[in-house]
Amino acid sequence: MLPSQRHLFDIPDDVAYLNCAYMSPLMKPALEAGTAGLARKAHPWLITPDQFFSGSEEFRSVAAQLADCSADCIAIVPSASYGITTAARNLPIRKGQSVLVLEEQFPSNYYPWQRRAEETGASLKVVAWPGDNDWTAAVLDSLTPDVAIAALPHVQWTSGGKLDLVRIGEACRKLGVALVLDLTQSLGALPFSVRDVQPDFAVAASYKWLLGPYSVGLLYAAPKWQGGMPLEENWIQRANARDFSSLILYTENYDEGARRFDMGERSNFALLPAAVLAMKQLLEWDIAQVSETVGALNRQLANAAASLGFCAPAEPLRAPHYLALRRKEAIPKELPEMLAREKVFVSIRGSSIRVAPHVYNTAEDGARLIACLRRIAAAGTSA
Ligand SMILES: Cc1ncc(COP(=O)(O)O)c(C=O)c1O
Numbered sequence: 001m002l003p004s005q006r007h008l009f010d011i012p013d014d015v016a017y018l019n020c021a022y023m024s025p026l027m028k029p030a031l032e033a034g035t036a037g038l039a040r041k042a043h044p045w046l047i048t049p050d051q052f053f054s055g056s057e058e059f060r061s062v063a064a065q066l067a068d069c070s071a072d073c074i075a076i077v078p079s080a081s082y083g084i085t086t087a088a089r090n091l092p093i094r095k096g097q098s099v100l101v102l103e104e105q106f107p108s109n110y111y112p113w114q115r116r117a118e119e120t121g122a123s124l125k126v127v128a129w130p131g132d133n134d135w136t137a138a139v140l141d142s143l144t145p146d147v148a149i150a151a152l153p154h155v156q157w158t159s160g161g162k163l164d165l166v167r168i169g170e171a172c173r174k175l176g177v178a179l180v181l182d183l184t185q186s187l188g189a190l191p192f193s194v195r196d197v198q199p200d201f202a203v204a205a206s207y208k209w210l211l212g213p214y215s216v217g218l219l220y221a222a223p224k225w226q227g228g229m230p231l232e233e234n235w236i237q238r239a240n241a242r243d244f245s246s247l248i249l250y251t252e253n254y255d256e257g258a259r260r261f262d263m264g265e266r267s268n269f270a271l272l273p274a275a276v277l278a279m280k281q282l283l284e285w286d287i288a289q290v291s292e293t294v295g296a297l298n299r300q301l302a303n304a305a306a307s308l309g310f311c312a313p314a315e316p317l318r319a320p321h322y323l324a325l326r327r328k329e330a331i332p333k334e335l336p337e338m339l340a341r342e343k344v345f346v347s348i349r350g351s352s353i354r355v356a357p358h359v360y361n362t363a364e365d366g367a368r369l370i371a372c373l374r375r376i377a378a379a380g381t382s383a
Helices: 028-042 051-067 080-090 111-120 135-142 165-175 257-261 271-285 287-306 335-340 363-382
Strands: 074-077 098-102 123-127 147-153 178-182 201-205 217-221 323-325 347-349 352-355
Touching (some): 051 074, 051 217, 074 080, 080 178, 080 217, 111 123, 135 147, 147 165, 165 178, 217 257, 271 287, 287 323, 287 363
Parallel strands (some): 098 147, 147 178
Antiparallel strands (some): 074 217
């Protein structure tokens, strides 16, 4: 278990920020790294051509440690949707086949498949919310011969339901189904290994559990897809990019590995240093320890909330870092604003109150949320 890391964040004592699944706060040192990076643009004569590559390569190698893969397999992308669209453009699918998604799946891992299905005559096959909260069994049951691609998360974002990706990966390989993962609500807070799961593509935006800035993320592309078509053609993905004086000697050849999938202007001097610093800190904490620490707080909250009539799926079917509380009565839509007035911050997603703490949260933050839930429970449905 990690001790509180709140000192690294700029969170006032009277703020109970339990909303990392919405957006994590940037650590003070990450903010400093990003600010220093932005300031470099004031003196562009000090920015050398090799720096267009060194920062990106550092991002790739730190991201690769988090995902447990080779740095050559990492591309730098602006968003989860960009990574999923890259996968959707490159994986084969034909008329009559289907793409497997979960009920209430996040739109960035839904719309690209809907478009691809429309274009090819394929269809989307939606795994219905399992009554017993066992998403893994529900996915395994849905891998029928028509499924060509399974486009899944590690954690279902409205329930906190955890998928056993090792078992799902094994089943996909056996059946010849391509596996595409959106790890945005899990990477950094839940141990994950490309080597164990063997997905075809996996993406994670950095601004939630990777504690990074907005508008940057990582895309893993398996070696067999690294000859694929990027979404955009830019100079820096090409094999001759390091020689600035020869860029107009146009080449058909791309840089190595997954670099061809990098977004344009990927060498972002402000965002990348902040993202790298945050990922290094996560590695130092160790993801298993982050998961255990945040999980312990959530377990206490889940027990206290259950006594007030708010229930979440039980572990191990629920991811430790992610608590989605439901009750028999509807949750008032204005609840987040009501809590925000008391400086307690959570989200409503679907019909759940989503509670998403991190290593900066204290038992006191949890107690303040429970006090609010107690008042809501006492007030009944009108809250
Ligand atoms: C599961 C999931 N994926 C992706 C995203 C972000 O998507 P994008 O980076 O395409 O904006 C979110 C944001 O809430 C999310 O919850």
